[in-house]
Amino acid sequence: MxxxxxxxxxxxxxxxxxxxxxxxxxxxxxxxxxxxxxxxxxxxxxxxxxxADTAVDSDVNNPAAPNLPNDHAEQAQSLAGVSLIGGFATAEPTARDGDYFAAMADPRDVYRLPLVAGQTVWLEVAARSAGADEVDFGLYLYAVGEHEAPLAASRSLAAVESLRVPSGLDTGEYDVVVKAHAGASNYILELGPAEQALPNSLAVSDEAFVPGDLIVVFNDESEPAVSRQARAPGERAAELGLLHRRGARGQAQLLGLGHGLQRQAALQQLGVDLPPSMTRALNRLDEQARAREETKLAVQALRQRDDVRYADLNYLRRPAFAPNDPFFERQWHYRQIDLPGAWSVTTGDSAVVVAVVDTGVYLAHPDLSPNLLDSGYNFVREEGIGPNPDDPGGAGRRGSFHGTHVAGTVAAASDNGEGVAGVAWRAGLLPIRVCGEQGCSSYDLMQGVRYAAGLSNDSGTVPPQPADIINISLGGSGFSGAEQALYDKVRSQGIFVVASAGNGNTSAPTYPAAYSSVLSVGAVDARKQRAPYSNYGTYVDLVAPGGNMRRDDTGSGEPDGVLSTVAVQHNGERTAGYGFAQGTSMAAPHVAGVIALMKAVYPDLTPGEFEHWLQAGRVTEDLGMPGWDNEFGWGLINARQAVLHAQSAAGGQPLPASLSVAPRILDFGVANSLQYLALTLNDEEDRITEVVAEADWLHVEPAAVDQHGSGRYRVTVLRENLAPGSYYGAIRIVTSAEEQVDIPVLMQRVASRxxxxxxxxxxxxxxxxxxxxxxxxxxxxxxxxxxxxxxxxxxxxxxxxxxxxxxxxxxxxxxxxxxxxxxxxxxxxxxxxxxxxxxxxxxxxxxxxxxxxxxxxxxxxxxxxxxx
The missing domain is CATH 2.60.40.10 (Immunoglobulins)
Structure with missing residues (x-):
């Protein structure tokens, strides 16, 4: 462009x-x-x-806009039912002809928003993302009409700031302020839940730290050299009302706030001046919770001092299974199958090989190359077969890069600070190209499958290690006896073949998915409904996320496609990129990746054993009619449930507790009103005694349960009488073994336009x-x-x-x-x-x-x- x-x-x-x-x-x-x-x-x-949940800053720099000031609390722009806001702010006049702010600054934008405790607010600064070092924006949360001191704040030189509404605050309206301290920029303000704050911001609801502890590095350059040499390390801490616990001058020091009145005195000495609403909220907390909140306030105050270089919480570092890939939060489809729950057990094993038989893979993609095996092959006869499975992308700027997208879902290199995450982080990827400019012929596909399985083929060679799983996100009409025999042989060797069910919105069989030896995968959208394009019928075994690019049921402001690796073509050159796509082609690699995770903890898993578990409901969340049905097969793949069963079968950890719940969180987004909750008792002596919805707008009732309470429950939300905003509830489940599980429920009510x-x-x-x-x-x-x-x-x-x-x-x-x-x-x-x-x-x-x-x-x- x-x-x-x-x-x-x-x-x-x-x-x-x-x-x-x-x-x-x-x-x-x-x-x-x-x-x-x-x-x-x-x-x-x-x-x-x-x-419908989108809004715009009322005073942007465009003179054609209405430009209603929202600079102060009394001018706050009230926005209910909004989760995405686009705006502009500038710390100084732009001095550019035609600009609305050519002669005056616009450093503050104040938004009045309905918020709940624990809710996250994100600020993305465009100029910072583009590398403008001179731009400095901050994000602040205030009680309405009380702007003397923020309830929470985030200010750094990062492109993204984030804060959370402190625990203990009542649900209601608060003022969110975007402030330009230096420079000018467009920005995006987003409201919504998030699992963790980004680096360089203080996550106000993060409880993974030691209450009362502060890690501080003083700015020694602010003090004369003679004074620095004469003073003991603890003197500067004492001047701030803090206790010196560990650390030497010139290094990070561990300081303490003390307890009770001592902590209150330290906060006062640090200049923490709380508005009445915050004081009331703190007074409602128990001692431990109050200590956490006041520790965060102390860190915020220290960060504002010129004589402090760094001030941080004393975080508790624990094993983390949510990857740090920047686009992981956009991969809604992984949360839908409880993939983070599976990652707490395993993130894959390089000894497990997944063959992607497709258009090839863009071999230079940095999010794929760490897991790519160098034994891939190209079986497109029109090009001349050979050991180069690189994905050329086809015609057009974006091309298709179909195989590249599929490969990223299976096993993109994850937790590497780049791009997206894959289902099986560490699985080996065997790229096999069988699709050329003229399409993908049955013969070339068969040769690619034979090669992947270590069988004789036209190349005269086989890979050093045959694939454990073969993903085929391809299909067409027409039964072939030769193909059926090949897939039967591949399965007999213990190799899984996973194929997409097809995108024709028909029950007519698509091959190879419809062969009895192949796992056929249909697609669901973000609402867990059959995607409008997905095939259905007797040959569909199960479903996985395939997305729907025509909807935004996640409330993200983006189409609900599956996000993965692709490449971009420009003047004949390819560069690595990331893109959304939809289809059963996108659903199949989710299943292939989950099987790779299962094989990582249970290498002896066979297709027959998986099929038995599938029909017993051990690896899926049941959708539609109980058991198998025409729309969803045996249900939606559930990664955590599948991996836990594989781990148990391998003689490892037994299944946890007496109750299994799928999914472990219900997110209704902006449009969905119906979901199902599957409860399974792992001990025949137990029974479920309570299933209670803990919100007025939330309703739960049995759909198909047995005498012990195991089975499926219908969960509905009622938005009609609610004001626009974000809502959080829970479903409490109690068993006769006195086990209690609370399932979080999230829902948004958006404005009409x-x-x-x-x-x-x-x-x-x-x-x-x-x-x-x-x-x-x-x-x-x-x-x-x-x-x-x-x-x-x-x-x-x-x-x-x-x-x-x-x-x-x-x-x-x-x-x-x-x-x-x-x-x-x-x-x-x-x-x-x-x-x-x-x-x-x-x-x-x-x-x-x-x-x-x-x-x-x-x-x-x-x-x-x-x-x-």
Whole structure:
């Protein structure tokens, strides 16, 4: 898209010259499109929608926006039922002609939001993500009308700040403040639960630290050298009312707050001045909880001092099984199958090999290369078979990179601080290419499978270690006796073959998934409903997350696709990237990866044993009708349940406790109203005595249970009478063995419509890449309407976006962006008549995701033709 922005300026100059030439009477008359006025003209129109939980800062830098100040508590912008906000702030006037803040600063944006204790607020600063070191933003939480001291704060030089609403605070409205301390930037503010805060921010609800302990490094340069040499290490701590426990001058020192009145005196000496609401909240806590909160307040106060270089909590470091990959939080599909629960047991074993028989794998991808085996092979006969399974991607800028995406789900290198996570972090990946420009022939596929299984094949060679699991996210109609015999032979050797059930929304069998020796995997969306494209019927064994790119049921502001590794093509060069996709192709590798985890703890696991567990409900969460059904087979793969059963079968840890629960958290998002909870007693002597919903809007009832209470329970939420906002509840389960399990329940009630600011719609000539027109959309009835008039026949693409920082480019980081029919796959629209109904969705370009394929678009210039 970069060429679009550059060509626009050239086009604008060309238009000016053409206009001047026209005034002189030279040449035929033409218009801005460079077409003769005699040519027939048409209209192009449609609408742009944004998610209902989306809002925009009321005073951005664009002078065309309403620009209502929200700088102070009395001007707070009230936003209920919103989880994603796009904004702009600047610490100094921009001094740029045409800017709304050219002559005045806009350092503070105040939002009044309904929040609950433990809820997380994230701030992503676009300029920081782009590498602007001079930009410094902070995030603050205040009680309404009490802005003297924050209840929580996060300020660092990181691109993302995060804070949590302190425990003990009542559910209700609070003021969230974004403050620009230096520089100017677009930003994204997001509300929602999160498992942990990001580095360089103080997570206010994080209890994994020692209450009363402070780790402090003093800034010795702030003190004269003579004074430094004469003073004992504990003197500086004593001056702050703190106890010196460990550590020497010039190093990290362990300081203490003390107890009771001593702690209160230390906080006062540190300048902690609490508003009445915070004091009331602290008074309601027990001593341990209060000590935790006051320790956090002390750290925040120390971080504001010039004589303190670092101040931190004394964290308790424990084994962590949630990877640090930056896009892991966007992989909703892993939480859906309780994958983090499985990772507490194993993250995979390099001795377990998964073959990805597909379009190949982009071998240079840094999130795949650590797990790729060098024994892959290419069996595409039209290219000449050979030992190079590299994924070329096919035609187009993004190509397909289908096999690369599948491989990332199976075993992307995880917890490496890069990109995404894979299901089996440490499994070996055997890339096998069987799909070329003409598709994937049955014969080439069979050769690839034979090679993966260590059977004789056209290459005359076999890999040093045959695959334990073969993933085939491919399929088509037509039964083949030769294929059936091959898959029977592969299974007889103890090798799993996992295949996608097909995307035809039909019960007609797809092969190889429909062969009896193959595990057939259908797809569900984020609501655990059968994805609208997924095949179903008698040959489907189970389901896994496949996503639905036309929905946003997770409330993330993004399409509910499966996020994994891909590559981007530009001028014939490929670069590593990440992208969303949907399909049963995406579902199958989830199952292949889970089986790899099971094999890591139970190497002797066979396809027959897995099939027995599948039919007994030991590796899935039952969906639909009890037991097997036409829509979901034996249910949704549950990684934790599957790995625990494998571990137990291997003679390791027995199944924990007497009660198994799947899933262990229910997240209804913004639209889902029905889910099922599966309860299984592991001891026949026990029974379930209580299943209670602990929220007025939450209801639970038996769906199919036995006399002991084991079985499926129907869980519903009622949003109709609730105010917009985020809601947290729980389902309490008690057994006769006095075991109690609380299942968290999350739900959002969003406003009826979303808004992201002033949208500009850009018309691009698909053949030349030139921007040929731009218009400002009109917001009405919850959608943005646009129309281009006088468009000559041709081939066009339509993009839309906001310009909150007024740099005359849409789709910058932190701004909304979309394309017809989707930003991930813009389509060329042939125009030889009026074209109406070109509707599409737009969402904010998150700074932390600017390398994702779904948002991989350069800002597009709109010049000065927009309505100012």
């Amino acid at each position: 970069k060429t679009h922005a550059r060509s626009y300026r050239s086009w604008f100059i060309a238009l000016l010259l053409a206009t001047l030439a026209g005034c002189g009477g030279n040449g035929p008359e033409s218009d801005a499109f460079g077409a003769s006025n005699a040519e027939p003209r048409y209209s192009i129109s449609g609408s742009i929608s944004v998610a 979303g808004e992201a600011g002033i949208f500009y719609v850009v018309l691009v000539d698909a053949d030349s890449g030139r921007v040929v027109d731009s218009v400002q959309a009109e917001y009405r009835d919850g959608a943005y309407r646009y129309s281009f008039e006088g468009v000559p026949a041709g081939r066009y693409q339509v993009y839309a976006g906001t310009d909150n920082d007024n740099d005359r480019y849409i789709c910058g980081l932190g701004e909304a962006c979309g394309a017809y029919p989707s930003l991930s796959k813009p389509e060329t629209v042939p125009v030889d008549g009026n074209r109406d109904g070109l509707d599409f969705a737009a969402t904010y370009r998150r700074p932390s995701q600017h390398s994702l394929n779904a948002a991989d678009v350069e800002p597009i210039g709109i010049g000065r033709r927009k309505t100012d």
